[in-house]
Amino acid sequence: MKNNNHTICRRCVMDTTDSNIKFDENGECDFCQNFDKNIKNKLISLRDSTQLASIVKKIKKQKTGNYDCLIGISGGVDSSFLAHIVKNELFLNPLVIHVDTGWNSKESVNNIERIIDKLSLDLVTIVVSWKEMRDLQLSFFKAQHPNLDIPQDHAIFASIYNYAVKYNIKYILTGGNFATECIREPLQWAYHASDLFHIKDIQKKFGNMRLKDFPMCNIFTYKILYRYFKGIKVFQPLNYFDYKKEDSMRILENKYGWLRYEQKHYESRFTKFYEGYWLLKKFGYDKRKAHYSSLILSNQMTREEAITKLEKDPITEKDAKNEFSYVSKKLEISESELNFIMNGENKSFKDYKSLHFIIQFFVKVLRFLKFESRLIR
Numbered sequence: 001m002k003n004n005n006h007t008i009c010r011r012c013v014m015d016t017t018d019s020n021i022k023f024d025e026n027g028e029c030d031f032c033q034n035f036d037k038n039i040k041n042k043l044i045s046l047r048d049s050t051q052l053a054s055i056v057k058k059i060k061k062q063k064t065g066n067y068d069c070l071i072g073i074s075g076g077v078d079s080s081f082l083a084h085i086v087k088n089e090l091f092l093n094p095l096v097i098h099v100d101t102g103w104n105s106k107e108s109v110n111n112i113e114r115i116i117d118k119l120s121l122d123l124v125t126i127v128v129s130w131k132e133m134r135d136l137q138l139s140f141f142k143a144q145h146p147n148l149d150i151p152q153d154h155a156i157f158a159s160i161y162n163y164a165v166k167y168n169i170k171y172i173l174t175g176g177n178f179a180t181e182c183i184r185e186p187l188q189w190a191y192h193a194s195d196l197f198h199i200k201d202i203q204k205k206f207g208n209m210r211l212k213d214f215p216m217c218n219i220f221t222y223k224i225l226y227r228y229f230k231g232i233k234v235f236q237p238l239n240y241f242d243y244k245k246e247d248s249m250r251i252l253e254n255k256y257g258w259l260r261y262e263q264k265h266y267e268s269r270f271t272k273f274y275e276g277y278w279l280l281k282k283f284g285y286d287k288r289k290a291h292y293s294s295l296i297l298s299n300q301m302t303r304e305e306a307i308t309k310l311e312k313d314p315i316t317e318k319d320a321k322n323e324f325s326y327v328s329k330k331l332e333i334s335e336s337e338l339n340f341i342m343n344g345e346n347k348s349f350k351d352y353k354s355l356h357f358i359i360q361f362f363v364k365v366l367r368f369l370k371f372e373s374r375l376i377r
């Protein structure tokens with residue numbers, strides 16, 4: 001594989017804004033090659049109702065309390081559709097967890113309420129200490145880190161895993177899926193949210209307080225201790241269906257009065273600001289390229305359609321202004337302070353302590369042993 005002069009892949013829309021991208025002699029990128037090698041077959045082979053039925057049977061069999069499994073809900077399409085599938089197609093009784101990081105959009109609040117209500121599900125809302133959430137988010141801003149969503153992402157997954165262990169619920173079902181996420185965001189744009197060592201280093205350098213109540217769980221705790229010693233299993237049911245984003249949104253709208261939002265992950269108001277404005281304008285990273293490329297490879301969007309959409313900014317200038325002012329108010333800093341950070345020198349995750357090399361090593365070993373064919377998030 002060589003890196004030649006292509007700026008954009010000829011098959012998807014990933015490009016040299018990921019400086020590690022590599023192209024083959026046909027101008028196809030390494031994300032596409034990984035798709036062909038590791039994911040394409042799974043997209044088809046997993047759609048097997050016998051396999052699915054046997055997993056569901058196992059999930060039902062191990063039930064000890066009131067619930068078969070735990071699912072997280074954000075109000076976004078994947079987690080909302082997951083709740084629908086788990087209850088209506090798999091006939092499981094899940095406990096639903098929502099982690100409130102303080103940034104819910106009005107669409108996400110509406111969507112969670114409607115899904116829970118119409119499916120008669122039990123919901124637990126874990127509210128993250130806003131004082132600590134705010135301080136940690138500000139630390140990531142001050143660190144000039146490209147992945148400002150690490151604090152939210154960490155709080156969400158740590159809360160769900162820790163809850164499962166505490167209440168002895170063995171199965172966590174997630175909305176993760178190959179169909180809309182077969183192209184991972186490059187590490188440079190989105191470093192692992194599960195690297196607690198990295199988070200702690202940034203908080204130590206830039207934070208004003210020690211994290212006490214903030215939900216925490218490091219990558220090896222959940223990958224090894226929880227999985228192999230506490231028996232927690234993670235299962236992604238959407239991979240067993242012909243999961244199409246547009247069709248799923250239509251079902252959710254018609255059945256539940258679910259509301260759309262402009263882009264993947266914009267159910268969080270912070271993520272809308274961060275992915276739709278900050279990351280693109282400050283770092284030049286457009287996460288839509290990974291989202292649309294996934295849809296291209298799973299035949300849900302044409303490359304031409306993606307290119308046309310990418311010509312326009314993800315949010316309008318007016319919207320960006322509103323979000324900028326909302327975020328600064330919410331974080332209790334002035335707009336000029338936020339502007340000052342925006343104009344500061346960009347850094348990368350490599351500028352801070354991390355478990356990057358250890359994680360890379362484990363991913364290689366696990367891949368070799370065929371346990372893990374995708375990058376750990």
Ligand SMILES: [Zn+2]
Nearest residue numbers: 009012029032
């Ligand atoms: Zn490609």
